[in-house]
Amino acid sequence: MAEAATMEEARAWEAAAAVPDPEVPCVTVADLGILRWVRIENGAAVAGVTPTYSGCPATLAIEFAIEQALREAGFEARVERVMSPPWTTDWITEEGREKLRDYGIAPPVESGGKATLFGAPTVACPRCGATDTERLSEFGSTPCKAHYRCRSCAEPFDYFKCL
Amino acid sequence: MALFEALLELADDHLVLGHRVSEWCGHAPMLEEDLALPNMALDLIGSARSLYTYAGEVEGAGRDEDALAYLRDETDYRNCLLVERPNGDFAQTMLRQFYFAAFMEPYWKAALESPDETVRGIAGKAVKEMAYHIRHSGEWVIRLGDGTEESARRMAEAVEELHRYTDELFHTSEAASGVAALPDRAAMRPEWDRVIGDIFAEAKLTIPEVRFPQQGGREMRHGEALGHMLAEMQVTHRAHPGAVW
Numbered sequence: 001m002a003e004a005a006t007m008e009e010a011r012a013w014e015a016a017a018a019v020p021d022p023e024v025p026c027v028t029v030a031d032l033g034i035l036r037w038v039r040i041e042n043g044a045a046v047a048g049v050t051p052t053y054s055g056c057p058a059t060l061a062i063e064f065a066i067e068q069a070l071r072e073a074g075f076e077a078r079v080e081r082v083m084s085p086p087w088t089t090d091w092i093t094e095e096g097r098e099k100l101r102d103y104g105i106a107p108p109v110e111s112g113g114k115a116t117l118f119g120a121p122t123v124a125c126p127r128c129g130a131t132d133t134e135r136l137s138e139f140g141s142t143p144c145k146a147h148y149r150c151r152s153c154a155e156p157f158d159y160f161k162c163l
Numbered sequence: 164m165a166l167f168e169a170l171l172e173l174a175d176d177h178l179v180l181g182h183r184v185s186e187w188c189g190h191a192p193m194l195e196e197d198l199a200l201p202n203m204a205l206d207l208i209g210s211a212r213s214l215y216t217y218a219g220e221v222e223g224a225g226r227d228e229d230a231l232a233y234l235r236d237e238t239d240y241r242n243c244l245l246v247e248r249p250n251g252d253f254a255q256t257m258l259r260q261f262y263f264a265a266f267m268e269p270y271w272k273a274a275l276e277s278p279d280e281t282v283r284g285i286a287g288k289a290v291k292e293m294a295y296h297i298r299h300s301g302e303w304v305i306r307l308g309d310g311t312e313e314s315a316r317r318m319a320e321a322v323e324e325l326h327r328y329t330d331e332l333f334h335t336s337e338a339a340s341g342v343a344a345l346p347d348r349a350a351m352r353p354e355w356d357r358v359i360g361d362i363f364a365e366a367k368l369t370i371p372e373v374r375f376p377q378q379g380g381r382e383m384r385h386g387e388a389l390g391h392m393l394a395e396m397q398v399t400h401r402a403h404p405g406a407v408w
Contacts (some may be wrong), residue, residue, distance in 0.1 A: 051209075053205070053206065053209065054205075054209025054213065054285075055204075055206050055207070055209025055212075084280050084281065084283055084284030085287060086287030086288040087288070088291075137194075138199060138299055139199040139202040139299075141198075143205055
């Protein structure tokens with residue numbers, strides 16, 4: 001019985017983990033580290049999801065998408081919002097960081113906080129790899145990104161902010 | 164219910180300032196700021212949502228975030244007066260943001276040690292966002308304060324206008340006092356003074372001597388500005404009660 005539940009959990013995890021981020025579709029919710037766990041409770045699949053940024057408008061869309069993916073895999077589904085511990089960009093997997101780079105988004109350099117308060121981190125260009133880059137705008141197209149430009153290959157690019 | 168009251172103080176500060184900042188959307192002086200201001204507004208409104216949701220749970224009367232945000236009148240809002248001040252010009256908006264973020268960053272940092280797990284979760288997210296807000300608004304305070312004659316005049320006027328409201332950041336109403344789950348507001352004073360002092364020195368601004376500090380928001384006595392803002396913010400929800408996405 002326990003083993004069956006575990007297998008079902010694994011199957012539910014796979015279904016939920018494959019859901020892409022609506023704003024950055026090159027990475028999945030598992031790559032980003034925002035899908036925390038999937039459990040089978042009383043026959044239903046329950047997914048624990050942590051929001052990225054407090055005001056991220058995609059949070060609700062992500063929760064709906066995960067619920068839908070679980071239903072399509074044949075589960076009764078529910079999503080629980082997990083606030084603690086808070087998500088940090090350190091939870092993005094190695095694979096996720098690689099996918100971001102391939103997609104043209106520079107992955108976060110280091111954990112945010114006081115250390116980066118009055119200085120910008122060194123961000124490598126996702127196209128050519130040069131570190132001679134400059135910040136154009138501290139805020140970008142979504143709450144999780146800033147806008148940069150590469151001085152070496154002249155390519156403008158998004159940078160996934162460190163938090 | 165001191166915890167409920169204290170959570171409402173925090174949530175109201177964040178929602179009211181978040182709404183104010185969002186009023187800039189589409190009106191900012193340059194594209195980068197048109198991105199920055201709504202982004203900062205989203206951070207604040209996001210924290211407000213988490214705080215209202217938790218306040219509703221603590222209250223246990225079945226009120227959710229929407230009921231607390233949209234169905235209370237100004238005489239029931241506990242935000243400090245600073246956050247409800249109209250946007251004024253860009254200098255005033257940035258200075259208000261700087262004052263608030265310089266308070267909230269050490270506050271959330273202290274809240275990371277809270278015995279309350281939900282508070283720790285909300286704080287863990289918000290503390291990093293507030294560090295970002297301090298940097299962004301602080302850079303503008305320096306750039307404008309130590310900029311052209313015109314920008315320096317505007318920033319000095321903003322200080323003259325808004326500094327009198329800052330004392331209330333450190334004030335908690337009696338109903339919200341003595342909550343172990345949240346930090347003591349008054350304890351943030353040294354860190355706030357240090358950050359304001361450092362940035363003002365770089366911006367060539369003088370900290371004014373405030374003879375008559377303005378407060379009353381925590382006791383639900385507000386200026387005229389809040390009612391107008393809430394009317395606009397709440398009209399859709401009140402016109403369509405119970406509507407959901």
